[in-house]
Amino acid sequence: MNDWQSWAAVVVFASTYALIISEKLHRTAAALGGAALMLVIGATDDKAAFYSEHSGVDWNVIFLLLGMMMIVGVLKKTGMFEYLAIWSVKRARAKPFRVMTWLVVITAVASALLDNVTTVLLIAPVTLLVCERLALPVAPFLIAEVLASNIGGMATLVGDPPNIIIASRAGLTFNDFLVHLAPLSAVLILVLIALCRWLFRKSFVYDEERAAEVMSLEEREAIHDPRLLVQGLVVLVLVVAGFVLHPVLHYEPSVVALLGAGLLIAVSSVRTSDVLADVEWPTLAFFAGLFVMIGGLIETGVIGQVATKLADTIGDNEIGGSMLLLGSSAVLSGIVDNIPYVATMAPVTSDVVEAMGGSGNHVMWWALAIGADLGGNATAIGASANVVVLGIAERNRTPISFWQFTKYGLVVTAVTSALSAVYVWLRYFVAAQ
Structure with missing residues (x-):
């Protein structure tokens, strides 16, 4: 970094990150302020910020969130989430840790089939109601679900946005992800459940009176608009099918979500203004600001230089390189959000793989995917699902701080x-010998 704009971009990003961490300024205000400064210093411009696929706002993420938030807003009006909350509590016999285990497993499986952002948008309202019914603290349950969504999303091509970027660049298929990453994802979910038992042990307070009240409820009575529920579920099924059939239909998830939201509003009796009122606008604005800031680091070459130095360090050492790529991806994805990180590292990884003669087992790509997906759990802004849940929690007056x-x-x-590094070593180097 030899020019002043590169250093200025680093200072702006670091200062904004410090403000987000300190929470002295709301994260949306901090992100938009940082984006504005990136434009002022010339680290990026309007064309790069708003129109560049490489360094601009990722509109696919923004509109995927918008579409799914609108669909969730309609489903909220049907009583479906109350139904699911009562149902899940009954299945777990109202025991707090069992409830968390149920929600973690459901979240992980759904994240693999859909994507982690869509899943948390659907699961979070259920969780809020469950915790309210059982007088449990909301934060541990929401945090556990976000962690599960990022681990579960690692299992498939459509589960986490970085996977789609990697699959496109490396020519990997849906089945490739299932074969290579789904087994690891399943093991890590079991590990997560064990960790949750320890990390959140003080939150599992059993209230016998509250539990008895919930166990006596009839979940079907929670549905107060059956016709709207049917309409919403039909559209949701179509949207899910669109996500799963992405490799065949070639419609981006954002397009599918917007089509679904538009269809649901058109066929139902809900007012558009009511649906839009449920959209987490501050969360969407935060993402826009964050993308512009990271775009400034990309346009000034800061991220490119970091990626190049990483590639130079790897060289042609496949085992050492895969471990370094996994570890560094886990660290960097927690800082700059895993979507722009992978978008930047994908071409670099491609060059590294080519220098290694093609690396037929794709170990470098799996190392990048694992590191980026798991690294998204490291901080409150490491992955899209994290930011979405923090926004939902804040909107429902149960805020979760950055450090919490x-x-x-x-x-x-x-x-x-660490467990994933062992998995990569055993599967691609020990077993391959």
């Missing part, structure tokens, strides 16, 4: 990344 999330996320990321 991060102190648990760092532990889970360290443990799961």
Whole structure:
């Protein structure tokens, strides 16, 4: 970094990150302020910020969130989430740790089939109601679900946005992810459940009176608009099918979500203004600001230089390189959000793989995917799902601070990344000999 703009971009990003961490300024205000400064110093411009696929706002993420938030807003009006809350509590016999285990497993499986952002948008309202019914603290349950969504999303091509970027660049298929990453994801979910038992042990307070009240409820009575529920579920199924069939239909998830939201509003009797009122606008604005800031680091070459130095360090050492790539990806994804990180590292990884003669087992790509997906758990802004849940919690007057999330996320990321490194070593180097 030899020019003043590169250093200025680093200062702006670091200062904004410090403000987000300190929470002296709301994260949305900090991100938008940082984005504005990136534009003022010329680290990026309007074309790069708003139109560049490489260094601009990722509109696919923004509109995926918008579409799914609108669909969730309609489903809220049907009583479906109350139904699911009562149902899940009954299945777990109203025992707090069992409830968390149920929600973690459901979140992980759903994140693999859909994507982690969509999943947390659907699961979070259920969790809020469960915790309210059982008089439990909300934060541990929401944090556990976010961690599960990022681990579960690692299992498939559509589960986490970075996987889609990697699959496109490396020519990997849906089945490739299932074969190589789904087994690891399943093991790590079991590890997460064990960690949750320890990390959140003080939160599992059983209230016998509250539990008895919930167990006596009839979940079907929670549905107060059956017609709207049917309409919403039909659209949701179509949207999920669109996500799963992405490799065949070639419609981006954002397009599918917007089409689904538009269809649901058109066929139902809900007012558009009511649906839009449920959208987490501050969360969308935060993402826009964050993308512009990271775009400034990309445009000035800061991230490119870091990626190049990492590639030079790896060289043609496949085993050492895969471990370094996994570990560094876990660290960097927690800082700059795993979507722009992977978008930047994908071409660098491609060059490294080519220098190694093609690396037929794709170990470098799996190392990048594992590190980026798990690293998203490290901090409150490491992955899209994290930011979405923090926004939902704040909107429901149960805010989760940056450090409240991060102190648990760092532990889970360290443990799961270390176990994943062992998995990569055993599967691609020991078993291959």
